Amino acid sequence: MSGLATLPRATPQFLRYVLVGAVGFAVDAALLLLLIHIGEVSRLWARIPSFLVAVTVTWLLHRNFTFANANHTAPSLHEWLRFAVANALGNGANLVIYAVLVGLFDWEALPALAVASVAALGVNYGLSARWVFRRP
DSSP: OHHHHTSOTTSOHHHHHHHHHHHHHHHHHHHHHHHHHTSOOOHHHHHHHHHHHHHHHHHHHIIIIISGGGGGSOOOHHHHHHHHHHHHHHHHHHHHHHHHHHHTTOOOHHHHHHHHHHHHHHHHHHHIIIIISOOO
16 A cells, blocks of 8 residues: 555545556456465356455545545444445446447447446446545
């Protein structure tokens, strides 16, 4: 986290959100591959713990880096659950948009994934900023 911590607090919040998301993706992918190739866990079942660990890592990083106002209160299970739900909603939006673009409009996979991912990023960021980490 030292690399992230050295970025100035003036870095726009959305950019910090994207950087933390990249860290979360790396954690998710690394654990997924370890579970599949070292732990011999199925590709489907390995996704559950890799997602939960990535959600927890990104929640902690967002609390302390992206949404600095959130670290003025103690971390709570309630906040973590809100974050997990927000991410689940964003992932749901991603899948729906992807399915519509590929299934109804016959888009190629990669452009559909790109559009769906950007839309989901907006959903996740909006929910995190306005619901998960919002402080009165």
